[in-house]
Amino acid sequence: DTGVSQDPRHKITKRGQNVTFRCDPISEHNRLYWYRQTLGQGPEFLTYFQNEAQLEKSRLLSDRFSAERPKGSFSTLEIQRTEQGDSAMYLCASSTQRGTEAFFGQGTRLTVV
Amino acid sequence: KNQVEQSPQSLIILEGKNCTLQCNYTVSPFSNLRWYKQDTGRGPVSLTIMTFSENTKSNGRYTATLDADTKQSSLHITASQLSDSASYICVVTPGGSQGNLIFGKGTKLSVKP
Numbered sequence: 001d002t003g004v005s006q007d008p009r010h011k012i013t014k015r016g017q018n019v020t021f022r023c024d025p026i027s028e029h030n031r032l033y034w035y036r037q038t039l040g041q042g043p044e045f046l047t048y049f050q051n052e053a054q055l056e057k058s059r060l061l062s063d064r065f066s067a068e069r070p071k072g073s074f075s076t077l078e079i080q081r082t083e084q085g086d087s088a089m090y091l092c093a094s095s096t097q098r099g100t101e102a103f104f105g106q107g108t109r110l111t112v113v
Numbered sequence: 114k115n116q117v118e119q120s121p122q123s124l125i126i127l128e129g130k131n132c133t134l135q136c137n138y139t140v141s142p143f144s145n146l147r148w149y150k151q152d153t154g155r156g157p158v159s160l161t162i163m164t165f166s167e168n169t170k171s172n173g174r175y176t177a178t179l180d181a182d183t184k185q186s187s188l189h190i191t192a193s194q195l196s197d198s199a200s201y202i203c204v205v206t207p208g209g210s211q212g213n214l215i216f217g218k219g220t221k222l223s224v225k226p
Contacts, residue, residue, distance in 0.1 A: 004156070035216075040218070042117075042216030043202075043216045048213070058213070091156055101147075102159070104157045104158070106155055
């Protein structure tokens with residue numbers, strides 16, 4: 001158990017629906033990351049927060065994707081108008097500062113049908 | 114373009130044998146390099162992290178090496194166990210980046226009895 005919690009673990013949704021995932025990082029970690037991983041590939045960076053500030057976003061994060069970390073603790077990742085290509089494992093990680101170990105959650109597996 | 118390439122793509126070995134996984138990267142500037150183990154359907158778990166000034170780092174039966182001049186790293190697993198069956202992912206943090214870890218596609222290791 002790494003201490004990073006993600007909810008739900010699995011989500012099946014119909015194309016066009018909105019979905020929201022939650023990540024609870026390790027409590028003393030001020031940095032929180034979202035990654036997306038498709039089958040057979042390594043995780044790809046989506047976005048990164050330091051406390052409540054979203055400091056970096058990948059070009060992979062299209063207008064349909066939005067992430068928040070309102071109080072600098074838990075974070076949510078919302079995907080609007082889901083497409084089949086959004087099907088993937090969405091991973092959350094947290095760390096204390098750059099260069100130290102990032103702890104990953106178990107991920108949320110999204111299937112868009 | 115910053116890239117992380119791993120080889121082999123997959124590997125099958127017998128229990129008790131040793132193996133070495135390779136990672137080549139083109140990321141520059143470079144901050145640190147990590148090796149993660151990822152079991153199927155689960156989040157990655159950190160094995161080692163090395164800065165550019167470190168040549169080797171051990172964690173139990175896992176030993177990682179780094180040659181920052183040739184931009185190569187290896188992960189050596191000694192006396193493999195069935196539980197070592199997993200994907201092993203090489204991850205590079207670019208210098209100056211806050212959260213954009215660059216992941217390789219991983220090497221899928223299968224340890225057979």
